[in-house]
Amino acid sequence: MSTSTVRKLDPESPSSLTGVKGRRRFVDRAMRVVVFLAFLLAVIPLFWVLWITISRGIGLVISPEWWTTSMRNVGPNDFGGGAAAAIQGTLIQAAIATAIAVPVGVLAGIYLVEYSDKPLVRPVSFMTDVLTGIPSIVSGLFIYALFITTFGFNRMGFLVALALTLLMVPVVVRGTEEMLRIVPNELREASYALGVPRYRTILKVVLPTAISGIITSVMLAVARIMGETAPLLILVGYTASLNPNPFEGEQAALPLMINVERGNPLPPGQERAWAAALTLILIVMLLNIGARIISRFSGIKK
Amino acid sequence: MTAFYPPDSEDTLVKKTSRGRFGDRAIAFFASASGVAVIATVLLVGLFLLWRAIPSILQDQVPFLTSREWNVNNPDDLRFGIVDLLWTTVLSSVMAMVLAVPVAIGIAIYITQYAPRRIARPIASAVDLLAAVPSIVYGLWGIQVLAPAIEPFGDWLSENLGWIPLFAPGLTSAGTVYSIGVVLAIMILPIITAISREVFDQTPLLHKEAALALGATHWEMVRTTVLPFGRPGVISASMLGLGRALGETMAVVIILSKPAPGSDFSASIFAGGETFASKIANNAAEFDSPEKTGAYIAAGLVLFVLTFIVNAIARWIISRRKEFTE
The missing domain is CATH 1.20.5 (Single alpha-helices involved in coiled-coils or other helix-helix interfaces)
Known part of the structure; x- marks a missing residue:
């Protein structure tokens, strides 16, 4: 063995070593290029999608009317229009889904970690995995079969929110579980040692420590369900007008608006479809970035 | 616990x-x-x-699992089978997986083994952002921008390898399984990358140092320590990605063109078709009689079972690995 191999002990150092030649050196260099190309290959579609959406949709999105007016009385031939009704519908449906999914998801997460001696922990964990894998169309179909076919309800925004809840719950459960697991045990023990009862320990010590992580996972879950289209197609009709009531009548939503406007081959329709897509991406990205910022301030470090 | x-x-x-x-x-x-x-x-x-x-x-008047027919307009004479839906669903999802897995492994290796820490984080975030783009936007971009761009390569494939049934020239417009396969691959890339990254990162430093001490080049170190260590994780990540692709609805609805009723079966990726999810979504407006709705719910049930099996395999691989490493 030559002395040059000794220098290789640092795993971070590149392997441009004097001892390695020929085919081995070629393969080593080639693979460095290959993995870098793989990364480039993945970044291309991201920027491509963003570029297309921004360049085709920005014209409408920067006009104030886009955010303040609905599509009411805007014909397929008219340029302009507004996404207010769609944004309103998306926000209402996401808000209802969040209001139901967060308490259930956080409590189920508490159950999995703080009550890990209970008999149902394994089944709950398994069923959460199953729920994670349910496709959004199946979730919509289930709500349809339950509320519309069986109970005879009409199609409405609230049913969409229920379908979205099903998609959101497992994400919140897993996020809560993960955060609670990294809360140091010493905190719980210290609290018990001071004679603090279990429920106060959970509410006043464990949850506040994990709260920023839980908020992060909730925001990511909201971002995910806002872009879901499949349940909307089954469970609610589209309308051009504002409808703040999720329990009655048709209600617009951004994905539905994209879907309707993409069916309009005229330039105004195409422009509105891309503008609605840009609006949706903006909202989702804002939630994502917000989630990242909050997770920076997390009280616990891994 | x-x-x-x-x-x-x-x-x-x-x-x-x-x-x-x-x-x-x-x-x-x-x-x-x-x-x-x-x-x-x-x-x-x-x-x-x-x-x-x-x-x-x-x-059902025809065998549910093996018939190619789908005619549910007459509640007294329901004729529906899922074999075509199953084929298109599995073909497009497997194609997406075949395309996405090597790229995802490459990115994960680059981020965890090659990139300097300073730039590894932003790269990881950029790939994660791919997951933040809603599927309907991918659909819109896929049909208007990506499909025309990758069409020449598809034509070249079907001209030169057309004798293989999988690449037989079919409907060579934009709405093919080939187009949706590529779009689905982009959509599942972030999931597979994220999990692969996590497992590659856990490779024991001692293994890596041992390989380098024996004179391995950087790539030989990755091939002999990181890849074998991460294999179960990568397999289960691929299965989770496959599960996501199977159930994807909106991108498929927008991109894949529906074949005319009664047209011949084509095994080619250059044909159109319908997946379970797109079949249900395309006909959502026509759920009127319980019998008719039941046919679509039956299709949804098969999709549910299919994704359940794929996800269960993925979880099983992960849990088996945990038992080994702890």
Whole structure:
């Protein structure tokens, strides 16, 4: 063995070593290029999608009317229009889904970690995995079969929110579980040692420590369900007008608006479809970035 | 499972003194109730889909699993089979997986083994952002921008390898399985990358140092330590990605063109078709009679079972690995 191999002990150092030649050196260099190309290959579609959406949709999105007016009385031939009704519908449906999914998801997460001696922990964990894998169309179909076919309800925004809840719950459960697991045990023990009862320990010590992580996972879950289209197609009709009531009548939503406007081959329709897509991406990205910022301030470090 | 309260003796003490407290009982009750709600919901989804689907399957005039027919307009003469849907669903998802997995492994290796820490984080975030783009936007971009761009390569493939049934020239417009396969690959890339990254990062430093000490080049070190260590994780990540691709709806609805009713079966990726999810979504406006709806619910049920099996395999691989490493 030559002395040059000794220098290789640092795993971070590149392997441009004097001892390695020929085919081995070629393969080593080639693979460095290959993995870098793989990364480039993945970044291309991201920027491509963003570029297309921004360049085709920005014209409408920067006009104030886009955010303040609905599509009411805007014909397929008219340029302009507004996404207010769609944004309103998306926000209402996401808000209802969040209001139901967060308490259930956080409590189920508490159950999995703080009550890990209970008999149902394994089944709950398994069923959460199953729920994670349910496709959004199946979730919509289930709500349809339950509320519309069986109970005879009409199609409405609230049913969409229920379908979205099903998609959101497992994400919140897993996020809560993960955060609670990294809360140091010493905190719980210290609290018990001071004679603090279990429920106060959970509410006043464990949850506040994990709260920023839980908020992060909730925001990511909201971002995910806002872009879901499949349940909307089954469970609610589209309308051009504002409808703040999720329990009655048709209600617009951004994905539905994209879907309707993409069916309009005229330039105004195409422009509105891309503008609605840009609006949706903006909202989702804002939630994502917000989630990242909050997770920076997390009280616990891994 | 780790119990988070003090060890046994003190534990019983804490429990005894606190059992009677209203707050303790309340939070234990609500936490258990939420856990039960999760279990009940999944069971309800499965049972309900079964209950709604079975009457229609029983009235089906053709074999449900093997027929290519789909005609549910006459409730007294239901004729529907899923074999075409199954083929298109599996073909497009497997194609997406075949395309996405090597790229995802490459990115994960680059981020964890090659990139300097300073730039590894932003790169990881950029790939994660791919997951933040809603699927309907991918659909819109896929049909208007990507499909025309990759069409020449598809034409070249079908001209030169057309003798293989998979690449037989078919409908060479934009709405092919080939186009949706590429779009699905982009959509599942972030999931596979994220999990692969995590497992590659856990490779014991001692393994890597040992390989380097034996004179391995950087790539030989990756090939002999990181890849074998991460293999189960990558396999299960691929299965989770496959599960996501199987159930993807909106991108498929927008991109894949529906073949004319009664057209011949084509195994080619250059043909159109319908997946389970797109079939249901395309006909959502026509759910009028319970029999007709039942046929679509039956298709949804098969999709549910399919994704369940794929996800279960993925979880099983992960849990088996945990037993090994701990």
